[in-house]
Amino acid sequence: MDTPALEVLGVSHAFGRVQALKHVDLVVPRGRFVALLGVNGAGKTTLFSLVTRLYDNTSGVIRVAGHDLRRAPGKALARLGVVFQTRALDSDLTVAQNLAYHAALHGIDRTTARARIAEVLAQVDLADKAGIKVAALSGGQQRRAEIARALLNRPDLLLLDEATTGLDVRSRREVLALVRGLTRGGVSVLWATHILDEIAPADLIYVLHEGAVLVHGAADDLAGEEGLTRTFLSLTGDAA
């Protein structure tokens, strides 16, 4: 059996007295699009910060492609591609320069990096924007550039934290279609969102609320006859 792209087992996290995550279990199987669904403040970003090692995980286990994040952080992070909620590109640099910097941070040599930058920019349909400064790109293009950057190290797992925030409807659709397309190429995706429209019936979803996973399963199973919106609202109260 394939090692899951991500295993989060019994993970809790607190900020002082505030318990942000409570014994969270979550698995992202290989090549699947998994949605982490929760309202603002549910704990999605905290979970992402733990998986990316921005916060230290002190309870439970996190494994990326089988690598324990605490025991082998370098190996685990090398298998990860991340798109953060707030945009994190250097606006003074060009798209290609941003990507080259990221490739270097992953220890990818210049020749390989050049080839991969061309490859991932073509994948996100930004090949003609390589030499343009990030500041001159639209919000949707910046998001696609960030996705291209996250793909440079050929990750097993792509983490996207509310990646469509601030995008117009068209850009949102484009970004979502792009990411769904990546799973067909074998990349596993953990997509954090509070927008129910972004969930497809075949997606595996985890509903996170007040730091705990309330339910998980295939979206169409969870939706039942009531539909996903009603199910989500009844699970989380009127929070949505």
Place this chain on the structure above:
Amino acid sequence: MTARGWAIVFRGIAWREALRFVNQRGRFVAALVRPLVWLFIFAAGFRAVLGLSITPPYQTYVLYEVYVTPGLCAMIQLFNGMQSSLSMVYDRETGAMRTLLVSPAPRWFLLLAKLMAGVFVSILQVYAFLLIAWAWGVEPPLLGYLAVVPALLLSGLMLGALGLFVSSTIRQLENFAGVMNFLIFPMFFASSALYPLWRMKESSELLYWICALNPFTHAVELIRFALYLQFDPTSFLVTAGCFAVFFAAAVFMYDPAKGLWVRRKGQAA
């Protein structure tokens, strides 16, 4: 990650700093204006009121401009270190810092690479300043320009590491003014950069000890002695020791398991 991989990471970080440096040429000029104002204007005024006896490493009486030049080199590095700290806070606010911190390379190495890149930029600025100072009549021995490189490297690392540590304690860019008032100015003025310590002792024993214990004084003296082809072991040891302490503190603060800022919700990077 292999040794080659580490070298690539280092090169990448240095390359990005170089690009930022090229994109912000105004910063380079601005960094030179401050010490040049001291050299051209303040030094001319101070020369008239401040008599200097023969003070090591100088073999004879020197003009105030000559005395103050090593202090101004260290001043460039002090401001560069704090500028780097400012850009770290900015990177944290814009989210760019997260890109760096989720790299598979160890965090201490990432911070050291960033620090080294900043030091190289500061050394370039110091050499531009020394060139102008030379045209102004401040002429250390020719070999001194070479001998000062390791001293500038160590003092730059120490001041950069201090900036790195400071950046981990600042939550917002707005708080940076406090760093200017409570760190940079006291460090610079309570040092041997502008006047020899014996001068300070004449006016206040307490101030003398504050200056003598100030790490910046030792960075200044390390540069001063090296520029005149001499080695001051005390300054070397204090500067190296302070670098180790400041860098360890910065690594501690940026460690996801230990740093004070991990407890700040939503402020991971």
